Amino acid sequence: MECLPGTASLIEELDKRLLVLLRDGRTLIGTLRSIDQFANLVLHKTIERIHVGQEYGDIPRGVFVVRGENVVLLGEIDPEKDLKIDLKKVSIDAILEAQREEQIAKQKEEKKMNKALLERGLQPHAEKVVEEFQ
Structure with missing residues (x-):
């Protein structure tokens, strides 16, 4: 071929x-x-x-x-x-709900990480810092 x-x-x-x-x-x-x-x-x-x-x-x-x-x-x-x-x-509704919960958990984890970085004097991504403090 x-x-x-x-x-x-x-x-x-x-x-x-x-x-x-x-x-x-x-x-x-x-x-x-x-x-x-x-x-x-x-x-x-x-x-x-x-x-x-x-x-x-x-x-x-x-x-x-x-x-x-x-x-x-x-x-x-x-x-x-x-x-x-x-x-x-699983059903469409069940997977969409699981996806939403997973995204919320990731956002919480990311906020925690950004806070820890700021406490140590490191700069996380600027866009994400702005979002956190609005």
Whole structure:
């Protein structure tokens, strides 16, 4: 098989089920229907998968257009291995609530860290310090 340069190599992935990790941290799973020279993707029957600990939830998104510059990672999903995941599937509401709680816990931990840094005379990220004292 001849190796295609750049985004042309994605032609081999057309009509396959792919996992796409976006720059903002979201995970999409869908069937690749179209690509262009900028690696913009059109995914069909797309779901957004949210992981929290050992649980996950899938939010249906339908047809999804992804701008190429937002793609961090993409790869084909092996259907056999996809069925054997060791995670517990939960409802959309449950996973969104777990995600919100996880984000709140991370923010509290970050505030604690910034406070400890300030007490030691170190400067945490300026934007975060401004947020804390508003």
